[in-house]
Amino acid sequence: MLKGQSRKELSHARIVDVASKAIRRAGYRGIGVADIMKEAGLTHGGFYAHFDSRDALVVEAMAKAGQENIASLLQATERRLTQGGTRFQALVETYLNAAHIERMEDGCVIAALSSEMTRQEDVVREEARRRVDAMVALVHSALPDGSEESEAAVVTATMVGALQLARTLGGKAGIALLAQTRRALIGRHQHSTHH
Amino acid sequence: MLKGQSRKELSHARIVDVASKAIRRAGYRGIGVADIMKEAGLTHGGFYAHFDSRDALVVEAMAKAGQENIASLLQATERRLTQGGTRFQALVETYLNAAHIERMEDGCVIAALSSEMTRQEDVVREEARRRVDAMVALVHSALPDGSEESEAAVVTATMVGALQLARTLGGKAGIALLAQTRRALIGRHQHSTHH
DNA sequence: TGTACATCAGTGAACGCGCGTTCACTGATGTAC
DNA sequence: TGTACATCAGTGAACGCGCGTTCACTGATGTAC
Numbered sequence: 001m002l003k004g005q006s007r008k009e010l011s012h013a014r015i016v017d018v019a020s021k022a023i024r025r026a027g028y029r030g031i032g033v034a035d036i037m038k039e040a041g042l043t044h045g046g047f048y049a050h051f052d053s054r055d056a057l058v059v060e061a062m063a064k065a066g067q068e069n070i071a072s073l074l075q076a077t078e079r080r081l082t083q084g085g086t087r088f089q090a091l092v093e094t095y096l097n098a099a100h101i102e103r104m105e106d107g108c109v110i111a112a113l114s115s116e117m118t119r120q121e122d123v124v125r126e127e128a129r130r131r132v133d134a135m136v137a138l139v140h141s142a143l144p145d146g147s148e149e150s151e152a153a154v155v156t157a158t159m160v161g162a163l164q165l166a167r168t169l170g171g172k173a174g175i176a177l178l179a180q181t182r183r184a185l186i187g188r189h190q191h192s193t194h195h
Numbered sequence: 196m197l198k199g200q201s202r203k204e205l206s207h208a209r210i211v212d213v214a215s216k217a218i219r220r221a222g223y224r225g226i227g228v229a230d231i232m233k234e235a236g237l238t239h240g241g242f243y244a245h246f247d248s249r250d251a252l253v254v255e256a257m258a259k260a261g262q263e264n265i266a267s268l269l270q271a272t273e274r275r276l277t278q279g280g281t282r283f284q285a286l287v288e289t290y291l292n293a294a295h296i297e298r299m300e301d302g303c304v305i306a307a308l309s310s311e312m313t314r315q316e317d318v319v320r321e322e323a324r325r326r327v328d329a330m331v332a333l334v335h336s337a338l339p340d341g342s343e344e345s346e347a348a349v350v351t352a353t354m355v356g357a358l359q360l361a362r363t364l365g366g367k368a369g370i371a372l373l374a375q376t377r378r379a380l381i382g383r384h385q386h387s388t389h390h
Numbered sequence: 391t392g393t394a395c396a397t398c399a400g401t402g403a404a405c406g407c408g409c410g411t412t413c414a415c416t417g418a419t420g421t422a423c
Numbered sequence: 424t425g426t427a428c429a430t431c432a433g434t435g436a437a438c439g440c441g442c443g444t445t446c447a448c449t450g451a452t453g454t455a456c
Binding site for chain 4: 395396397399401403405406416417421422423
Binding site for chain 4: 006007008011042043044045046049050
């Protein structure tokens with residue numbers, strides 16, 4: 001057997017992938033072990049050969065979701081950059097895009113889960129913290145050189161909060177909130193190149 | 196019987212009060228009907244004489260929590276105003292106070308539940324929308340005359356997002372994020388009196 | 391003022407269901423010789 | 424190359440538990456006369 005990944009590793013990756021979408025769509029407790037296994041083409045009995053507990057899967061699923069988020073934000077930002085504007089502007093326009101209101105399962109894991117994070121077991125909370133740190137670092141990297149990390153944290157909080165409220169409001173009000181938040185963030189940071 | 200509230204009304208109010216704290220502490224699904232009734236000094240069997248369903252209680256609990264939030268923000272803002280500063284500054288300093296990180300059960304119902312709101316049944320989502328609208332209106336009323344409601348919505352999103360991330364980060368990082376967000380919001384809006 | 395009855399608020403057992411977890415087993419894959 | 428055996432990944436029934444909801448019943452409160 002010389003394949004890059006064993007059969008078990010492939011199954012494992014499929015389960016984590018399904019779970020990373022499930023927790024974003026339905027929340028930490030919104031989908032059960034049996035459903036996740038089924039969606040991954042397996043039966044629930046085999047679950048504990050892959051994970052010590054449901055929470056162990058949740059941790060891996062959050063990590064996967066966060067890494068996907070960062071990768072696709074970087075990629076979309078790069079694409080948008082070719083159309084002019086600053087890197088920060090491109091990031092904000094990608095994250096606060098109206099399309100991000102729907103398809104939560106492919107969206108930001110922090111926006112999907114943040115108000116539930118403090119209520120999770122320690123291992124899960126720790127991963128949540130890592131996700132927030134990684135997102136802040138990404139925003140920081142898009143801000144002009146010399147910007148403070150704390151500034152990136154405020155921007156992150158604004159984007160996450162706006163996306164959540166836009167989802168709750170829904171419809172035109174939601175889209176309008178995202179648009180207004182984009183304008184506010186971009187307007188505010190366009191002159192900050194001389195930091 | 197000439198009391199202002201009947202025995203049943205008193206029980207009802209107690210149940211709603213317990214639930215309004217429970218959902219903020221533990222989330223929409225974090226506490227069961229039986230526990231809520233017990234905490235209100237009753238047994239679970241009587242629940243359905245008060246509410247058509249668990250969700251019906253959740254709606255009332257959210258409304259209660261939101262009204263309490265607004266009342267106590269107004270009160271605390273007023274108190275802080277006597278020490279100088281603008282009304283907006285007083286509101287931001289109240290909401291983004293380090294004390295708000297803990298004691299979630301007495302804190303902002305939106306920050307406690309926002310990422311779960313989109314996943315609830317319609318009646319609950321509708322109440323969630325009302326809570327967001329009410330909070331935006333409160334922020335709007337604290338901004339200088341002539342400010343746009345959309346500006347208030349962005350501020351609300353920023354405060355809610357910052358509080359959630361601060362809770363997730365915890366410790367010094369959380370407190371620092373709140374402080375930084377306070378500074379950002381207040382600095383940005385202190386010159387906007389001439390709107 | 392007292393008795394008889396009706397209504398009301400709450401009790402506690404029971405229901406059906408879904409969930410996380412365990413475990414004895416099976417069929418497929420890989421290894422020894 | 425072929426046979427015998429060991430390991431591995433996954434199966435499916437079963438467990439204990441907690442939850443929302445229902446319901447027959449009880450004790451207290453209020454009303455009629």
